[in-house]
Amino acid sequence: MRFPRTSGVLLHPTSLPGPLGSGDFGPAAYHFVDWLVAAGQKLWQILPLGSIGPGNSPYMSTSAFAGNPLFIDLQNLADHGWLEPAELNAHFPSDRVDYGAVIPFRMERLHKASQRFFASGGVNDEAFHEFRTKHSSWLNDYALFMALSQRDNRIEWSE
Numbered sequence: 001m002r003f004p005r006t007s008g009v010l011l012h013p014t015s016l017p018g019p020l021g022s023g024d025f026g027p028a029a030y031h032f033v034d035w036l037v038a039a040g041q042k043l044w045q046i047l048p049l050g051s052i053g054p055g056n057s058p059y060m061s062t063s064a065f066a067g068n069p070l071f072i073d074l075q076n077l078a079d080h081g082w083l084e085p086a087e088l089n090a091h092f093p094s095d096r097v098d099y100g101a102v103i104p105f106r107m108e109r110l111h112k113a114s115q116r117f118f119a120s121g122g123v124n125d126e127a128f129h130e131f132r133t134k135h136s137s138w139l140n141d142y143a144l145f146m147a148l149s150q151r152d153n154r155i156e157w158s159e
Contacts, residue, residue, distance in 0.1 A: 024074070074109050
C-alpha cells in the first residue's frame with residue numbers, strides 16, 4: 001500500500017512560546033496549528049505528552065494515560081475564575097524551559113485552581129463526572145499512585 005507524500009513539523013508543546021515558563025495547550029498551540037495549515041503542513045509530530053520523569057524526560061512518564069499537567073493553559077483557568085490574574089505574573093527565561101522554576105510555579109497554580117473549582121461546586125459539574133467515568137479504568141489507581149509518590153518524596157516504587 002502506498003501512502004501519499006506529506007510533510008509536517010516536530011515540535012513539542014513545551015517549545016511553544018508562552019509567558020509562564022514553557023509552552024502549553026493555550027493560544028500559542030492554536031496559533032501553531034493555524035501556521036501549519038497556512039504552510040501546507042499536514043502533520044504535527046510531538047514527543048510523548050505524559051508527565052515528565054527523571055531528568056525532565058518525556059520518555060519517563062508515570063502514566064501511559066495521564067497527560068502532563070504542565071500543558072494546562074493557566075490563562076484558561078483564570079478565564080473561568082479559578083485563578084486570579086495577578087497569580088499569573090511571572091518572569092521566566094524566554095529562550096529555555098527552567099523546569100526547576102516552572103514546575104513549582106505551575107503546580108501551585110493548578111492546586112489553587114482545583115481548590116477553587118471544587119469550592120465553587122465543580123464537583124457537581126457534568127463534564128467533570130463524564131471525564132471521571134470515561135477514564136475510571138485507570139484514573140483512581142493513577143491518583144492513588146501519585147498521592148503516595150508525593151507523600152514518599154517520589155522514591156522509586158520498588159523502594
